[in-house]
Amino acid sequence: MKKISLLGISLMLSASSMMAQNMQPSTNIRNARFPQITSDHRGIFQLRAPEAKDVQVDICGKKYPMTRDDKGVWTVTTDPLMSGINYYFMYVDGVQVSDPASETFYGCSRMSSCLEVPYADGDKRFEMADVPHGETTMRRYYSKTEGAYRRMFIYLPASYQKDAKKTYPVLYIQHGGGEDERGWALQGRTDIILDNLIAQGKAKDMIVVMPDGNCRDFIKELTEEVIPVVESTYRVKKDAASRAMAGLSMGGIQTLNIAVEKPELFQYIGVFSSGWFANGNNRMGGTNQEDPYKKLSARKDYYNKQFKEFYLTMGDEQDIAYNNCKVMRQRFDEIGIKYKYFSTPGGHTWPVWRESLYQFAQLLWK
């Protein structure tokens, strides 16, 4: 009895210490035991599906078949995953579903599961910290351009509610295709990144506006609807030197297009994981691929002087936009358009875009 009981205790301790090495990511719904993250950043997924024939998880571009136990609970442990937030799905008998244990985020043109993988020890740039906190406000407005009620998110820094006289420069920042105004507010952790940078004196106080880029005419929507709402509602500076425009992927093309068409509005431009289509198919802008290069070429000196920062970022060669951006940079070099280029591992993913915002925000208003 004693021996068995001791063994029982020993086994329980062992199971419990194994569990202790794993953690629940912040993207789990309240009280969900799974998914878990191992100490070497593998994901462990679990789904109860006694009647299903086949269950898989799909994360970071790889599908993992899950294994059923005798109670109908399916489990799998993945390869090590990239730090930051990753979209994922489960497949139950071939149907792509979100994981019932995960928070969901609008991406991939639907509500998707996400797994927030911890950052390396000591990398606190994207984590909540004991600093003054700003806020993210949801503002609805009626757009005459789109003929619909729409929504934007707006980051107001910690100082905004404290100093009723202070005015702020504004960064307008766009999500990618299959996402919306929630992308930068939730997946992007814009408020946390800015709170931390501002508290450390690495970025200046600013407002960040996150519009919905799903519209028929982005330039009209931004200039005739979004900017007027922002500039008539919040205490913002209204000159080009106090406006920045940025976007990722589809939003990067929207940013490039408005930078070429309305350069007088912005002195800071950020283009993350993007570039006009190298194959001549500029689907996002409605303009012929050669048009923007002609315009840039015709007024090269004006653009170079107007843009105090023209900042291109990329998730290294595995980024699906790598080639488009490479061709675009070659064209810029030929024309003589100045830009900065920053590349970081991670491909076409939110970890890369958080890093891009982290870098770009430090260049603004200086």
Place this chain on the structure above:
Amino acid sequence: MKKISLLGISLMLSASSMMAQNMQPSTNIRNARFPQITSDHRGIFQLRAPEAKDVQVDICGKKYPMTRDDKGVWTVTTDPLMSGINYYFMYVDGVQVSDPASETFYGCSRMSSCLEVPYADGDKRFEMADVPHGETTMRRYYSKTEGAYRRMFIYLPASYQKDAKKTYPVLYIQHGGGEDERGWALQGRTDIILDNLIAQGKAKDMIVVMPDGNCRDFIKELTEEVIPVVESTYRVKKDAASRAMAGLSMGGIQTLNIAVEKPELFQYIGVFSSGWFANGNNRMGGTNQEDPYKKLSARKDYYNKQFKEFYLTMGDEQDIAYNNCKVMRQRFDEIGIKYKYFSTPGGHTWPVWRESLYQFAQLLWK
């Protein structure tokens, strides 16, 4: 040929006019054709699942088996559904999943699909309208009580950003069990309800704070964390006559408990679809069921004078909290505690709670 062609056109017109009667609810993700709502408020659901053996939809307490066509697309049309927002799920081979075509909302302790069924013609109380719009801001804060970063949503009325001197009364409002601070902000449409009421002069300008009620000690969390953050950040009035407390279901019990324990803080109390447990099991408060009645009884005149409104609402007899509230009202009557009671069809659901807020907000600060 002509005849066939005419028939073809005629059939196409007929199919198209059938489709035209149906509408896509606002809870669909962008560009999703299904779910649809028929003119008599039935839901039509559809899911592509060629490899599944069994697909069902579960809405408003009823499960509907779906029918597979020869391409593996499953469809069902439900009974007429209640106007407003309804949680629903799909079951794919027994696994409860959210509908890939729907927005998701935190409720039922997970991210759930919702179907927003249109209101009757002319009932615009819960719809966006051409009125001045306030905003809903997301504020993160560190709670010493809970030892964690937490989040609240705060409705600021349209006038807040226009008049830098004006101060406001505050309604604190709690979600139900299996929900969180997002409940009132999204499912509840708090901003839309208040924007409309304020624009019509039916409610006074106010701030509405939507805290996360999932905590070990609600009274401590609200009084030592939430209220101090709100009162040190926003331009609010800080007397009991300018504070209201309300909540639904679990949040209703939290409201009752804090009303009894800290009556000096609030002069307006709203309890929606709730009541202390009639069977003596007061799980939410940690107090013995009889304790609050003893306290109310001992200082009956004080409570009656302190609470300018003590407002109880119910989703008629089909509300799961109906009996708890009925027993509680009998006890109040016996003790001599004054209250108002409002009941509306709909059971224990968000349509009832939107209606409850719509009624309660009109009673405040008068």
